[in-house]
Structure formats: structure tokens, C-alpha cells
Amino acid sequence: MLVTLRSENGRRTEGVLLAMDEDRIRVAVHGLNETLEYRRMAERWCGDKGDFVEIESIVFPNMQPAVMRAGQA
16 A cells, blocks of 8 residues: 655655554655654554644555446445
8 A cells, every 4th residue: 555644844755664553653665774653642543753644645556446336326
């Protein structure tokens, strides 16, 4: 899965989502030698250095969108 994180100053970082649960997210970013890890603090995602990010998007590559035909529930 691909993920886009947006920092408080508006900078976007794209990476590969390695792990995610209710309280933790780990992302691999091209060009970095280590993974980024954020923990949920008061409904926000906080990094090791106190930086906060929002999860702007999560993309599931190679997945086809579901199509619903008229009359189907």
C-alpha cells in the first residue's frame, strides 16, 4: 500500500505502508535509510522528534474498483 503523509507545514511525503494499527504506523520512504514511525497521540500522529503528520491518503495498488450494476444491492 502506498501512503501520503502531510506535515503541519504542508510538506507531503510519499512512501510504502509497512505496518499500521490503531496506535502506530510505519512507512518506508525512498532515499531514507530508516523507516518513519508515528504513534497516535490525542487523535494525531506524532513522530520520534515530536513532528505531527496527517495521513492524507492510502492507495491500494492493483485493486480494481467495485462496480455495482443497477438493481444490485
